[in-house]
Amino acid sequence: MNRRDFLKTFAASLAMGTVSGISNVVAGESWKKEFSIALKEKPWLLGYEGISGHDFGVTALTQKGQLPDDLRGVLYRNGPAQHVVGDMRYHHWFDGDGLVNAFRFSEDGVTHQGRFVRTAKFQSEAKAGHAIEQGFGTALLSLRSPSNNDALNVANINVITHAGELLALWEGGSAYRLDPDTLETLGLKTWSADTKGLPFSAHPRKDANGTLWNFGYATSFGALIVYQIAADGTLKNVDLIKLPYSSMVHDFMITEKYLVFILPPFHYDTSRQGSFLDHFEWYPERGGVALVIDKNDSSKVQEIEIPAFWVFHFANAYDEPDGSIAFSCPIYRTPNIMTQGFRNVMRGREISSLGSRFMSARLHPGKRSFTYEEVPEAAASEFPRIDDRRQGVRARFSFLMKSSGELSHAGFDRICRLDQKAGALTFYQFGAQEQAEEHVFVANPRSDQEGQGWLVGTSLDYNRQRTSLNVFDAEKPENGPIARFEAAFPLPFGLHGNFVPTGS
Numbered sequence: 001m002n003r004r005d006f007l008k009t010f011a012a013s014l015a016m017g018t019v020s021g022i023s024n025v026v027a028g029e030s031w032k033k034e035f036s037i038a039l040k041e042k043p044w045l046l047g048y049e050g051i052s053g054h055d056f057g058v059t060a061l062t063q064k065g066q067l068p069d070d071l072r073g074v075l076y077r078n079g080p081a082q083h084v085v086g087d088m089r090y091h092h093w094f095d096g097d098g099l100v101n102a103f104r105f106s107e108d109g110v111t112h113q114g115r116f117v118r119t120a121k122f123q124s125e126a127k128a129g130h131a132i133e134q135g136f137g138t139a140l141l142s143l144r145s146p147s148n149n150d151a152l153n154v155a156n157i158n159v160i161t162h163a164g165e166l167l168a169l170w171e172g173g174s175a176y177r178l179d180p181d182t183l184e185t186l187g188l189k190t191w192s193a194d195t196k197g198l199p200f201s202a203h204p205r206k207d208a209n210g211t212l213w214n215f216g217y218a219t220s221f222g223a224l225i226v227y228q229i230a231a232d233g234t235l236k237n238v239d240l241i242k243l244p245y246s247s248m249v250h251d252f253m254i255t256e257k258y259l260v261f262i263l264p265p266f267h268y269d270t271s272r273q274g275s276f277l278d279h280f281e282w283y284p285e286r287g288g289v290a291l292v293i294d295k296n297d298s299s300k301v302q303e304i305e306i307p308a309f310w311v312f313h314f315a316n317a318y319d320e321p322d323g324s325i326a327f328s329c330p331i332y333r334t335p336n337i338m339t340q341g342f343r344n345v346m347r348g349r350e351i352s353s354l355g356s357r358f359m360s361a362r363l364h365p366g367k368r369s370f371t372y373e374e375v376p377e378a379a380a381s382e383f384p385r386i387d388d389r390r391q392g393v394r395a396r397f398s399f400l401m402k403s404s405g406e407l408s409h410a411g412f413d414r415i416c417r418l419d420q421k422a423g424a425l426t427f428y429q430f431g432a433q434e435q436a437e438e439h440v441f442v443a444n445p446r447s448d449q450e451g452q453g454w455l456v457g458t459s460l461d462y463n464r465q466r467t468s469l470n471v472f473d474a475e476k477p478e479n480g481p482i483a484r485f486e487a488a489f490p491l492p493f494g495l496h497g498n499f500v501p502t503g504s
């Protein structure tokens with residue numbers, strides 16, 4: 001099938017796969033009760049409680065410490081936030097409707113605003129007063145099987161800016177355009193007529209020349225759609241890459257020469273029942289595959305066998321002079337944290353442990369070899385970020401959220417700076433009742449040195465029921481926050497965000 005025919009067929013069908021309701025799940029209503037009972041015993045569940053679909057107006061946050069003069073702009077964050085619709089509580093953390101938060105930095109301090117993305121799903125369910133569509137991990141019989149990808153789209157994973165547009169990203173469908181000043185939803189983003197409605201994943205990567213690379217995985221078709229978008233926002237190219245098997249792919253890597261995809265042995269099986277997530281099965285004995293695609297000629301695709309591991313996010317990737325590709329990331333023995341942990345937490349049960357290890361790996365496309373070593377000091381970490389000026393080239397520093405193991409649950413209580421050259425990890429530990437989320441690196445505009453800038457992100461003090469925005473010196477996180485801005489309310493735990501400097 002050629003590209004045009006494929007896109008036509010694809011757009012007319014459900015790219016995420018066939019999903020059917022199942023009866024062997026406990027009704028959503030009982031999960032709601034179970035969660036509210038558990039919350040009384042386990043205050044750390046607060047970040048997973050969710051809110052009804054109300055927006056947050058602009059409020060000034062209470063400041064402690066000094067905001068650096070050169071740190072001006074907006075931190076946008078996105079995440080699942082409405083977990084109960086009508087009487088039904090979702091069965092997976094990833095199902096909640098996306099709430100985009102804006103933390104605006106000025107000489108007067110930091111303000112917060114939050115607004116739900118008005119997806120088609122959010123709007124129709126708000127109007128009806130009950131859940132209508134299935135979710136990524138929720139497939140009750142009372143819910144409708146999706147007719148297309150965007151029927152389940154909750155726009156809840158990431159938020160980026162490109163070519164002046166603010167985009168709320170999901171994984172299985174279109175991006176949603178938002179007004180950067182008001183957070184109002186403007187509608188679905190369409191890159192071109194023949195890519196309308198196709199999956200556009202939540203972790204695009206930007207080259208040094210401003211080109212935005214992204215992908216979408218087309219489960220039913222065993223293919224990847226690869227997007228190349230110019231700095232001015234025009235779609236330069238879209239390619240279809242046939243996969244050896246349909247896997248779940250959350251993030252990818254770019255180097256100067258290649259696009260690199262890791263396909264964990266998490267196989268999509270059309271014969272399985274239940275939600276989209278339920279259609280995947282873990283086959284560790286089959287091992288995984290790394291796909292290395294030439295950026296300048298997407299017909300040059302190499303498949304390299306790799307061991308079985310699950311991965312959500314990558315820190316850094318780059319080309320070595322010997323032709324190999326070096327990369328680093330947290331990995332897991334299985335995807336259990338997603339298949340079980342983020343289900344359990346929705347009914348108030350424990351996520352036993354994060355269980356990630358940190359891998360420094362090397363792929364050699366010419367030799368078809370893969371080697372790796374563990375970085376033990378970075379075990380139990382997630383949400384790796386780098387100085388984004390080093391995307392695709394060697395980065396010395398990664399910034400990670402880590403679990404000390406001292407919490408009663410698998411939350412993050414450390415923010416870390418990993419120096420891979422020196423093999424050293426420094427960190428700040430949050431308070432005992434505080435769970436931290438992704439912190440992003442913001443470059444100091446006065447310096448072009450890697451790692452000189454700030455780490456900016458949120459944490460929830462579940463005892464005091466307040467969310468704070470934290471600012472660390474990225475070179476010395478161990479010194480603790482240089483400034484903190486506290487909201488008078490808790491925000492639901494989110495996923496990813498990005499900082500947009502003023503004037504950029």
Ligand SMILES: [Fe+2]
Binds near residue numbers: 496
């Ligand atoms: Fe992610």
